Amino acid sequence: MTTYLLERAWVDGRVLDDVLVEIDGGRFTSVTSVGSTRDSRRFSGVATAEKRGNTRLTGDPNDATPLPGLTIPGLANCHSHAFHRALRGRTQRDRGTFWTWRDQMYDVAARLDPDTYLELATATYREMAAAGITCVGEFHYLHHQPDGTPYDDPNAMGKVLIEAARRAGIRITLLDTCYLSSGFGKPPEGPQVRFSDGDVDAWVDRVNAIGPWEHAHIGGAYHSVRAVPLNQMKRYTTAPLHIHLSEQVAENDACLAEYGLTPTQVFAEAGHLTENNTLVHATHLTDDDIRLIGETRTYSCFCPTTERDLGDGVGPSRELHDAGSRLTLGSDSHAVIDLFEEMRAVELDERLATQQRGHWDAAELLEAGTRHDSLGWADAGRIAVGARADLVTIATDSVRTAGTGADEQTAVFAAVAEDVIQVVADGHVVFRADDRAQLGRDLEAVIGRLWR
């Protein structure tokens, strides 16, 4: 058993001082507020020391490992393309659009094989762990050899990602992605032959052969309404199921021309608007789309730093929430891997779009950033008895965070990834601040080899 004494912690929607947590078998076995604090009253799932009676508290605060700073639950990065990390800082030279950026992204995709992807994904997931991310949803479509032939193990690339997460010490939900067409009615072109299984049956057969792991769930994704025809998309579902949706106006236009339906209506028609599934981006929606998404409680995964980088626009995050959708966050293209930045960007971009402040408060954004259930890990993302023991500790006296009050506003509106000083995932320490310099050098070496 491991015992930590958290100086301040985000527990059940508020900040408490002096929280003792006991961890056994990778889960919290007790969570107790022991301090004479301004907020030490008993609340759901947590006992104060003087009232602990029948809780399972066995540790002594004096024996616990103290964690100074503000500790929050593990962050969930719900939308990742690991290999995009190699593009950071390399796509900013010329004018262009989402579509010209995509050509550069395909250039990296063409360079990878299972060995180099294992190296790159391991370094990328270690960067995530260092940023307080304890679980990644990997939207994975780089399945086959450069000429489209499957590897000897047709799941070689997917297994590389699962192994990379294991090495980084974080959980993964492999969202194995079905990608069949370059556009509406067009076969895969160029690097896209690596993505395609030919038809949805072959995709399902391949995915079903990926074995179970302790730290990995297998989910599915339809890449987009342009990459999977509606009649194919209708045939299979899985949970969780993700899709890129309405990131670009051009996709909406082409979809309307093909089906007379918006991408949201296509996904609904296929039967996939459900409370287990996630729409990634959801940027350009009609009022009717928002109503449909909200009624079905489908998740909306926003990736604001990528949406800025690619010039996607500002999606209706608050309207989706108010309609019933639950917000999740992803670092997507990894131009930035920093969920603190993603959390505040949701609010800040909404301010730019509306010239009003206060659409989302820090508590709501912290809930979005730590929400693991859209990846199939409903037992994570809270500091509570029985939950998976993830702890992300942020310095509250760094240059960024000093003077900001050491509360949820500090985490959401001031901190950066560099303020993370320790990360525990499933009970194990997977990052300490002292590891940061070596991780930088490792990333430089791995990405340097790729571009050489």
Add this chain to the structure above:
Amino acid sequence: MTTYLLERAWVDGRVLDDVLVEIDGGRFTSVTSVGSTRDSRRFSGVATAEKRGNTRLTGDPNDATPLPGLTIPGLANCHSHAFHRALRGRTQRDRGTFWTWRDQMYDVAARLDPDTYLELATATYREMAAAGITCVGEFHYLHHQPDGTPYDDPNAMGKVLIEAARRAGIRITLLDTCYLSSGFGKPPEGPQVRFSDGDVDAWVDRVNAIGPWEHAHIGGAYHSVRAVPLNQMKRYTTAPLHIHLSEQVAENDACLAEYGLTPTQVFAEAGHLTENNTLVHATHLTDDDIRLIGETRTYSCFCPTTERDLGDGVGPSRELHDAGSRLTLGSDSHAVIDLFEEMRAVELDERLATQQRGHWDAAELLEAGTRHDSLGWADAGRIAVGARADLVTIATDSVRTAGTGADEQTAVFAAVAEDVIQVVADGHVVFRADDRAQLGRDLEAVIGRLWR
């Protein structure tokens, strides 16, 4: 004399490897590319080693202090209100607007006296130095005692800011600010009595009594068209002269109602649209405003992280540039002190507004971030013989920057303030990475005392 060997450096608009710089009397006395590099040819103001002939190079690369990483000129923070640093992370609780935020800002203003402001501004300027900022333009209006009575020295507060910059090791341009009215035709209210000199003559008399300093220029500012009547604004000018302009639509509307003119037209009518002067924000402009600003080559100072935070909107940065205005940058309210973030935010917010990429390239944004002339320091902001010796060195193998190519895209699109590993200002080392942890603790102590 001090000699540095820069592993990579941004010199005259490009990145060079192995640049030897000699510094004497606070200025560069030689700048020489000594490496067998991909870009070691001779160019303006710089000699390669083998051609150095009549340059004043006297140092031996083997005796130089090596600076690994990417070194850029000093960054200029052209719009600062130092005391706003105490608000970081404390204004995000409720719904509201720019105007409700302003009430919270006034609450901090009311707490400060010369002693506490010296502490706070020193810590804030040290945070700037740690972020690679070697010069600050301080838009200073907190002049008098809480009841509006001048201090025994009527410039006590301004002198505190000049002393704070000295202690932090950076240059300052004190933009002493004239603030006469709460709104069009309204006297100062509440905390605003600390800001007002009564009339423009009294303001000029006070400012003229601030003495000269080695590291400080004295400039002026009219707070805004709402705070200074046009007939007063017409009577005096100084250089540089700054003004908050068209940050909020409500200000534009009130200005049109009062004068039948936009704020830009008012400032033009007063005779202040000139190539020495700066319009801060310049967010909500007409096409005619943009033409006027461009024709007169007036600077536009954008503060994107503050403009996000306050929901100001996205100003027409590229249109202003294309019309002839020169872009500068400021961290303004210090919700963030990170000019790397400000540089990229200009481009990223323009992408959100237009759904296109590539409005500004990294070289242009780096030029904006290092542009010192709008603060009256035309001899700074370049690594060149005769220029003030400012050197900001960024790690190129940090978790953020690794793999990004160690060039201007690294600085503008990947780095954060935490990647700064050494800062030289006017020839003196004013920050090393090892100082960062103590600086955080000092900020926490100073701001903590203020809120207690």
